[in-house]
Amino acid sequence: MLFRRSCKNVTRELKNLSVIVENLYQQKFFSDEEFSEINAERNDFDKTRKILDSVTEKGEAACYKFLKIIDMTRELTLGRLSLLPEKNSAASSETQKFDLYHWISCFPFKEDTEMDTNYLQEKKPDLSYTSLVLNTQGSVFQSKRKKDKSEKSKMSQEILLVGKPGIGKTALSHELLKLWAERDSKKLDYMFYFDMRETSHITKDMSLEDLLFNVFSEPDECKEEVLEDIKKYSDNVTIIFDGVTDLSSSVVQRIVKSDLRYAKVIVTCRPDDEILFPEGFLRVEVKGFSEQSVRTYIAETLGEEQGNVLRNVELLTLCHVPMYALMVAACFSFQTPEDSPQPNSITEIYINIVRHCLQINSNKTTNRHLDLFTKSKSEEILSLAEAAFHATERKTVNLTEFQCADSCVLSFLKPLILKAALTETKTTYAFLHYTVQEFFAALWLLKNPDKIKDVFQQCLTEEKKHMKHLIPFMCRLLTDKSPSLIKCLIPDQQLKNTSEWFLEEMINTFSPHLWYLACKDVLCVICPKLYPQECSDPRLLLVMLSWKLI
Numbered sequence: 167m168l169f170r171r172s173c174k175n176v177t178r179e180l181k182n183l184s185v186i187v188e189n190l191y192q193q194k195f196f197s198d199e200e201f202s203e204i205n206a207e208r209n210d211f212d213k214t215r216k217i218l219d220s221v222t223e224k225g226e227a228a229c230y231k232f233l234k235i236i237d238m239t240r241e242l243t244l245g246r247l248s249l250l251p252e253k254n255s256a257a258s259s260e261t262q263k264f265d266l267y268h269w270i271s272c273f274p275f276k277e278d279t280e281m282d283t284n285y286l287q288e289k290k291p292d293l294s295y296t297s298l299v300l301n302t303q304g305s306v307f308q309s310k311r312k313k314d315k316s317e318k319s320k321m322s323q324e325i326l327l328v329g330k331p332g333i334g335k336t337a338l339s340h341e342l343l344k345l346w347a348e349r350d351s352k353k354l355d356y357m358f359y360f361d362m363r364e365t366s367h368i369t370k371d372m373s374l375e376d377l378l379f380n381v382f383s384e385p386d387e388c389k390e391e392v393l394e395d396i397k398k399y400s401d402n403v404t405i406i407f408d409g410v411t412d413l414s415s416s417v418v419q420r421i422v423k424s425d426l427r428y429a430k431v432i433v434t435c436r437p438d439d440e441i442l443f444p445e446g447f448l449r450v451e452v453k454g455f456s457e458q459s460v461r462t463y464i465a466e467t468l469g470e471e472q473g474n475v476l477r478n479v480e481l482l483t484l485c486h487v488p489m490y491a492l493m494v495a496a497c498f499s500f501q502t503p504e505d506s507p508q509p510n511s512i513t514e515i516y517i518n519i520v521r522h523c524l525q526i527n528s529n530k531t532t533n534r535h536l537d538l539f540t541k542s543k544s545e546e547i548l549s550l551a552e553a554a555f556h557a558t559e560r561k562t563v564n565l566t567e568f569q570c571a572d573s574c575v576l577s578f579l580k581p582l583i584l585k586a587a588l589t590e591t592k593t594t595y596a597f598l599h600y601t602v603q604e605f606f607a608a609l610w611l612l613k614n615p616d617k618i619k620d621v622f623q624q625c626l627t628e629e630k631k632h633m634k635h636l637i638p639f640m641c642r643l644l645t646d647k648s649p650s651l652i653k654c655l656i657p658d659q660q661l662k663n664t665s666e667w668f669l670e671e672m673i674n675t676f677s678p679h680l681w682y683l684a685c686k687d688v689l690c691v692i693c694p695k696l697y698p699q700e701c702s703d704p705r706l707l708l709v710m711l712s713w714k715l716i
């Protein structure tokens with residue numbers, strides 16, 4: 167009865183519900199069906215209600231166990247370290263509030279030896295910003311032309327952040343925003359952040375007003391005043407255009423030149439696109455994590471498990487790209503049997519991530535049955551892969567035409583809700599990260615091998631050279647160690663046929679430019695053991711020499 171009366175307060179105060187649900191499930195309080203139903207609830211409030219209803223229905227012993235779980239996991243579920251009562255001043259309004267924390271501490275759990283179970287304490291790793299190496303050498307300022315003073319001061323307001331996929335350009339932009347938001351300044355100024363990859367509405371003739379008020383936000387009032395203030399005092403404005411590609415660069419350049427002449431502008435792009443900003447920007451290259459940052463990041467994310475990564479030189483090297491460090495940390499945070507090999511390359515990590523997402527969405531299918539499940543979903547996965555390929559070709563992450571209701575497929579995407587009319591919205595989807603899209607695009611290309619030669623040729627053109635990012639993924643997916651993911655999607659014989667000509671065609675197309683594909687996934691196909699005497703093809707020797715491998 168007391169428990170029922172306190173439910174209202176419990177609903178409000180609990181945090182990290184997944185920890186509680188997992189523990190109740192582990193202790194066989196919920197059936198598989200109840201477990202799925204709770205996880206399917208729309209929000210935390212509904213989830214908590216469902217848990218409480220279910221627990222109270224099961225009677226007093228269940229309620230007691232539920233409270234014990236909260237007690238044992240209090241650091242996460244109540245956000246408190248100890249259950250000692252906090253010192254509250256008598257006048258504080260806090261004392262008027264129901265204290266769930268104190269209430270639970272009144273139960274005599276500690277004397278209860280029978281319930282001394284190992285509780286799952288899912289501690290969230292610290293994924294916050296870790297410092298990155300930035301290189302300002304090679305700025306476009308090095309041009310010989312002399313610049314006058316006013317020109318120089320204007321130019322230094324524009325920064326081009328360049329870096330490889332996943333190297334941390336967006337993370338750095340977000341950190342700048344955070345620092346701006348937390349700064350201690352009373353001066354009225356503005357900072358805007360535009361994710362240029364996420365809008366399918368960017369058109370060539372778009373104005374600053376369209377960008378500010380129609381695409382990214384829709385204030386009800388004061389639009390004109392704000393816009394006038396921004397334009398008049400543009401030196402008070404900092405604006406970040408993140409992920410600019412050739413499609414959006416002309417809009418950025420026009421807005422910067424016409425409307426925001428004195429604003430501080432930061433543009434981020436991948437190296438393939440920096441040619442779009444030839445003059446006037448200070449070029450800063452984002453080089454990823456330093457060795458120290460890799461160690462800090464891995465220690466923060468993996469805790470005691472860090473040794474497995476720190477002892478593996480190949481993985482440590484990968485981790486200089488923060489995106490890969492995140493994936494390595496995710497893979498190593500799973501318990502695996504001692505002798506099972508850990509992933510060693512990016513493609514292998516992606517394969518694990520895709521399989522894991524499929525598993526989560528398959529109502530916890532066991533590893534043993536996962537291949538069967540993947541096969542049953544192959545049509546949906548390949549239709550996502552096709553959309554990924556076409557979007558990559560168009561250099562966008564917006565899957566504008568792609569519609570699918572399958573939960574497995576949707577787990578790789580984030581929904582983008584666009585206003586279609588006054589009372590209507592349209593949902594489109596985008597991949598969680600560009601590189602995930604490229605991985606799926608590579609899957610589709612292997613399913614359609616007749617297109618591979620065309621894509622090789624595209625990689626040599628200025629317009630489509632970004633397609634080269636698919637090649638390392640294809641190389642690894644085609645190796646003898648071919649992972650089961652690809653085998654569930656593409657018939658074995660078809661993969662064998664492709665492998666027979668793929669390597670030869672790749673060498674013919676790219677040598678002497680092979681260095682530009684240099685990456686471990688390509689290497690493992692071309693020269694598995696990295697010993698010259700094992701090269702049957704003299705051209706491989708040249709390739710290895712040009713990569714300084716021998």
Ligand SMILES: Nc1ncnc2c1ncn2[C@@H]1O[C@H](COP(=O)(O)OP(=O)(O)OP(=O)(O)O)[C@@H](O)[C@H]1O
Binds near residue numbers: 296297
């Ligand atoms: N400095 C950092 N500290 C902690 N995590 C980071 C940092 N930089 C990047 N990451 C992690 O790596 C992921 C990918 O980074 P980010 O999206 O910033 O790369 P990017 O350079 O913008 O890539 P792309 O060119 O593909 O858009 C982030 O989601 C984040 O988890």
